[in-house]
Amino acid sequence: MLEIKNLTKRFGTRTIIDDLSMTVKDNEIMAIVGPSGAGKTTLLRCITGLESVNTGEFYWKGTKFDPTNTTQKDTIIGVVFQDYQLFPNLTVLGNITLAPTMVKKEPMTDVKKYARELLSRLGLEGKENLYPYQLSGGQKQRVAIVRALAMRPKILCYDEPTSALDPALRDEVAQIILDLKQQEMTQIVVTHDMDFAKNVADEIQQVKQIQ
Structure with a gap:
């Protein structure tokens, strides 16, 4: 189980994520949904260690870890980027x-x-x-x-996995995500597509833009 406690992320004086806590259960799919600019991708980048946080703690199966630490023996978080980055x-x-x-x-x-x-x-x-x-x-x-x-990885994260795909390929990606769940892979999906989120997710975390 992944636990995120009291995560806050700022860029300068602008707060993007404010004191967010969430739990992703083992072998389940969490969808993070929200409008453009709400901080979905920033949240994913914090979870995957691509951005450091101002405050907040991360726990995997009750043990605290630092997502930005690339020298950890085990890979806890994996990520599939929106533009693939092959x-x-x-x-x-x-x-x-x-x-x-x-x-x-x-x-x-x-x-x-x-x-x-x-x-x-x-x-x-x-x-x-x-x-x-x-x-x-x-x-x-x-x-x-x-x-x-x-x-x-113990958890696989996706940043907008369907944004550049046509409807048929969107269904294909959904099936891959569901197949990986059957293989007991815990997954986090960041998407603006609520229908896609409802099709694949066990739980949906909605992120609202901070005014």
């Missing part, structure tokens, strides 16, 4: 294996084996040697998910 000069397999081998120092043989298992699970078998420009939007999305999963 490295254009690397193949699909290169994108997936880079972080586990460079950051976690895992053996390349083991990482490649797990990467291929994940690619097969997400319908990308045979795409290992393609480059990002050779992939469709939906395929890039799935590669980004595989890349995040390759770090073996």
Whole structure:
């Protein structure tokens, strides 16, 4: 279970998130929903350690941790970015294996084996040697998910996973998220799309813009 207690985030004198507390239960999907400018992506960046917080504490299964600490033995939070952020000069397999081998120092043989298992699970078998420009939007999305999963996170976060997709691909992403839940992956989805949130989430956290 992920617990966030009394999180406040400011940029200069502007408060973006004010004393927010929330709990994400194991193996469940939390959707964070709100209008543009309400701080959804900022909240996600705080949870994933891409932004430091002014005040607040994070707990995983009752143990306090710092999302910004990249030297932790276990990867607690993984993230799938809105624009995927795949490295254009690397193949699909290169994108997936880079972080586990460079950051976690895992053996390349083991990482490649797990990467291929994940690619097969997400319908990308045979795409290992393609480059990002050779992939469709939906395929890039799935590669980004595989890349995040390759770090073996306890929680997987998504920033607006359907914003650039047509309705058919939106349904595909929803199914991937639900399939991962069946595999006991805890997930947090930031979205402006309430219908999508209702389709996938066990719980919805609404974020309102601070006046």
